Amino acid sequence: MQLSDLLKHTSEWLKGTGPNSDIVISSRVRLARNLEEFPFPHWASKAQGEEVLKKIENAKATIDFLKSATTFKLAELDNVDKQFLVERHLMSHEHAQKKNSKAVVIDDDEIIAIMVNEEDHLRIQVMQSGFNLFEAWGIINRIDDALSKELNFAFLSQWGYLTACPTNTGTGMRGSVMLHLPALVMTRQINRVLAAISKLSFTTRGLYGEGTQATGNFFQISNQVSLGHSEEEIIENINGLIKQIIEQENQGREVLLSQSKALLEDRINRSFGILKSAHIISSQETIELLSMVRLGSDLGMVADVDRSRINELFIITQPAHLQKLENKKITSQDRDMKRAELVRSKLGKVN
Amino acid sequence: MLCDICNKNPATVHLTEIIDDQMNELHLCEECARQKSAQMEQQFGLSDLLAGMAEFEKPNVDKEADLLKCPSCKLTYADFKKIGRLGCGQCYSAFKKYLAPLLKRIHGSSQHVGKTPGKEKEVLEKVVDMVDTQELRSQLQKAIEAEAFEEAARLRDQIKALEQRQPSNINEVKEDKDATQ
Numbered sequence: 194m195q196l197s198d199l200l201k202h203t204s205e206w207l208k209g210t211g212p213n214s215d216i217v218i219s220s221r222v223r224l225a226r227n228l229e230e231f232p233f234p235h236w237a238s239k240a241q242g243e244e245v246l247k248k249i250e251n252a253k254a255t256i257d258f259l260k261s262a263t264t265f266k267l268a269e270l271d272n273v274d275k276q277f278l279v280e281r282h283l284m285s286h287e288h289a290q291k292k293n294s295k296a297v298v299i300d301d302d303e304i305i306a307i308m309v310n311e312e313d314h315l316r317i318q319v320m321q322s323g324f325n326l327f328e329a330w331g332i333i334n335r336i337d338d339a340l341s342k343e344l345n346f347a348f349l350s351q352w353g354y355l356t357a358c359p360t361n362t363g364t365g366m367r368g369s370v371m372l373h374l375p376a377l378v379m380t381r382q383i384n385r386v387l388a389a390i391s392k393l394s395f396t397t398r399g400l401y402g403e404g405t406q407a408t409g410n411f412f413q414i415s416n417q418v419s420l421g422h423s424e425e426e427i428i429e430n431i432n433g434l435i436k437q438i439i440e441q442e443n444q445g446r447e448v449l450l451s452q453s454k455a456l457l458e459d460r461i462n463r464s465f466g467i468l469k470s471a472h473i474i475s476s477q478e479t480i481e482l483l484s485m486v487r488l489g490s491d492l493g494m495v496a497d498v499d500r501s502r503i504n505e506l507f508i509i510t511q512p513a514h515l516q517k518l519e520n521k522k523i524t525s526q527d528r529d530m531k532r533a534e535l536v537r538s539k540l541g542k543v544n
Numbered sequence: 545m546l547c548d549i550c551n552k553n554p555a556t557v558h559l560t561e562i563i564d565d566q567m568n569e570l571h572l573c574e575e576c577a578r579q580k581s582a583q584m585e586q587q588f589g590l591s592d593l594l595a596g597m598a599e600f601e602k603p604n605v606d607k608e609a610d611l612l613k614c615p616s617c618k619l620t621y622a623d624f625k626k627i628g629r630l631g632c633g634q635c636y637s638a639f640k641k642y643l644a645p646l647l648k649r650i651h652g653s654s655q656h657v658g659k660t661p662g663k664e665k666e667v668l669e670k671v672v673d674m675v676d677t678q679e680l681r682s683q684l685q686k687a688i689e690a691e692a693f694e695e696a697a698r699l700r701d702q703i704k705a706l707e708q709r710q711p712s713n714i715n716e717v718k719e720d721k722d723a724t725q
Contacts (some may be wrong), residue, residue, distance in 0.1 A: 218658050229633050232617045237629040311631070334659070341661040349551030352647065353656030355633040359643065360650055362636075364658040382570070394652075408556075421653020422700075448596060 194263040194301055196274055200461045200517055204281045206371070207508055208265045209500035211323020215491045216439050218371040218411065218504075219322055221282075221327040222428070224337055225365035226315040226357045229347040233357035234294075234310040242294030245314050251305075252343035253298060255329045259336070261303060267295040272277065273522065276513035282320065284308050312357050313365075314493075315340070324435065326368050326428050334424070353420060363420025368431045371400070372438060375410040376445030386441060387412075393399075394418050397432060400480070409507075410478035414438070446492065461489035463500075469540050474533040498540065506539055547573035614638040651696075657705040677706050 206219030229239055246266075253259045267275065267288070275289040283306040284297045298307040308316040317340075319333040340346075354365035361367075371421040377383040387397050400411040412434065416427050449457050463487035468474075488494035489505045508514055510532045518524050523531060537539050546554045553573030560569055609620040619631030621639055630636065636643060648654045680703050687696040 204638050227633060232619075232632040233629065234621060235627070235629055236617055337659075346661045349633075349636060349656075351655060353658055354661075355630075355636050358627045359630070362647060363651060363653075364657050366658070387560065391628065418651045418653075420647060420651035420656055423658045448643075468694055471567060 195271070196265065196277065197275075197517060199281065199299075199303065200514075203501065203505050204283075204508060206282060206320045206322055207504040208322040209499075209504045211321060211325050212419065212498050213439055213521060214323035216373055216442050217324035217435065218373055219320055220324060220326045221320045221369050221371075222326065222333045223316060223317060223318045223367045223369070224354075225313040225361045226337070226340070226344075226354060227347040227356060228314050229345045231314065231487075234312065234314060235304065235357060241309055246296055246309055248344065249298075249307075249315065250296075251307050251339055255343055256336070256339045259298065259300070259305070259307075259339075260265070262298050262300040262307075264296050264298045264309075270529040271337055273513050277517050277527075280508060280511040280513050283318075285311060285316075287311065292519030304332070310482055313361070318466075324370065324439070326370065326432055330424060330428050332370070333526050351423070355471070359417055360417075361511050364422070364424050364427065366419055366424050367415045368428050369413050370431065370435050371411060371413045371485060372435070372442070373410055373484065374412055374438070374442050374445075376449055376482055377438075377442050378410045380445045380448055382441065382445060386438060390414060390434065390438075394432065395431070408477060409484035411480075411484070445489075446474055450492065457492075458494055461485050461492075461494050462538075465489065465540070468536050471533045473529045474509055475514060475529055476532065476537065479532060479536060480507065483507055502539065506536060510535060545571050545575050547571065547621065549573075549576040609639075609642050612639055625644050653702075655702050658704070673695075680706070 206221070211220075222429070227246055228248065229232060232242050234242060234245075237245070250264060253262065256335070258363055265274075270278075272289075277285075278284045278297060278299075279286050279289055281303065283299055283303060288295060288308050288311045290295065290452045294310045296309040298309065299305070302488065304320055306320070308318070311524075313420040317336055319329045319336070320337070321329045344425050349355060356362050356365050374383060374386075377386055382407065390397055391440060393413055393419045395418050398415070399411045400408055400413070416431055419427070422430070427449070466481040468479070468486065483503055483506055486495055486498060487500065490498050490500055490503060509518065512525075515528050515531050518535075547553050547555045548571050548638055553575065555571035556574055557572045557577035559572060559577065570622055610620065610625070612621040614635040615638060617631035618633035621642060624630055624635070624639065627671065630639075630693060644654055680699050684696055684699040684703065687693075687699060688714070
């Protein structure tokens with residue numbers, strides 16, 4: 194598989210299918226694993242890093258459902274390619290920074306992605322569209338079992354899987370769910386919800402990267418604690434929490450519909466109007482307006498735009514995707530024009 | 545809406561600070577938000593946070609802890625405090641005394657109850673587990689006497705988890721033939 198082959202289809206997590214896919218964009222489970230015989234990536238020599246990569250590649254080749262997956266070495270990718278993978282959530286922003294012995298293994302459907310030599314030797318990730326954490330856990334559990342037959346994972350029975358950072362020790366697992374919560378934001382309930390989430394030791398992040406607040410009303414919620422609970426318990430806990438948030442978002446949507454329907458319709462259709470007619474648009478503005486159109490589509494207020502098309506636009510309007518589509522580097526200013534053109538062409542056909 | 549700090553650019557980042565239960569909303573432009581987050585990172589760098597948590601436990605043993613060195617990867621405890629990352633799996637055993645309270649603080653627990661790689665090598669570990677259950681049992685007794693039932697329930701679950709694992713672990717050790725060792 195070539196990197197550009199990924200352009201031909203939408204990432205698994207943006208398919209817009211799966212349970213509760215109006216509110217839940219995607220579910221992801223990630224496992225951190227390390228090889229016992231080697232120092233963690235930040236403390237390893239270049240030669241050790243290369244050896245870890247080789248061992249993992251050999252292990253991968255013996256595992257049936259990883260055989261067809263492609264290994265991309267970061268040393269062989271340019272900055273646009275790296276950003277492209279970050280935008281598709283196939284690797285972390287941190288992974289794109291330094292290139293020594295780093296790689297990412299990706300299967301054709303982009304469900305499985307394994308970062309090699311990120312903070313830990315292995316960061317295995319499984320993505321599912323919609324609210325589907327148990328399915329993601331089922332898949333990743335099998336991958337982990339298969340890998341553990343080939344590789345010697347650092348493990349202590351008292352503390353579980355040993356990771357470079359003690360915040361991941363234990364199961365080494367993070368389960369996370371990406372939510373679209375426009376009604377909770379508009380009804381100003383979101384801060385109350387986020388405060389409650391942090392009290393229950395879950396963390397919230399935005400669509401891209403840590404530190405910033407969510408753009409486009411997207412929130413990614415994941416467990417903070419990885420030691421002292423089994424994997425199933427952790428998944429169960431996130432699941433229970435997400436169910437409640439979905440419930441709250443649905444209530445928020447009902448409140449908006451019953452109390453300020455005209456205002457809501459106005460805002461959604463204005464957003465749609467701007468997207469269909471703008472000639473210069475930033476990625477930030479695009480995401481925010483698409484968020485409104487997505488809500489409009491969920492509520493049946495905009496005709497003929499299905500969720501998968503909106504989801505596709507979320508990703509192909511990102512900077513690196515635009516450049517991959519054009520197959521050349523484009524300055525930020527020109528990107529804003531290209532982006533507007535792309536959005537117009539994708540949304541213009543409807544009406 | 546304009547940025548709360550510079551009052552010039554439109555606010556695109558919305559930040560919620562919670563200090564002592566007081567919630568404070570900040571609306572910032574991208575530039576000011578970047579500065580603000582850099583500030584916050586300085587104040588709350590992960591490594592400081594981790595090291596701070598560990599020190600909180602025993603303020604006087606600082607010097608002694610700093611000198612500890614992992615025999616396998618040569619990372620010192622002082623290195624760990626500086627970078628917030630351990631050097632290798634063996635560091636966990638080398639710094640056990642100081643990591644135990646740290647892990648407990650981060651996760652609220654110091655006993656793994658999830659899956660195992662099915663390849664444990666140290667029979668010794670089972671002994672550690674058994675010692676741990678004895679220790680836990682005496683803690684459980686104390687908790688019941690003190691009528692701390694939430695704590696007692698937690699301890700009971702831990703003991704159960706440990707006991708369930710021991711027989712299967714020992715079987716796994718028998719089966720384990722590790723080619724790389």
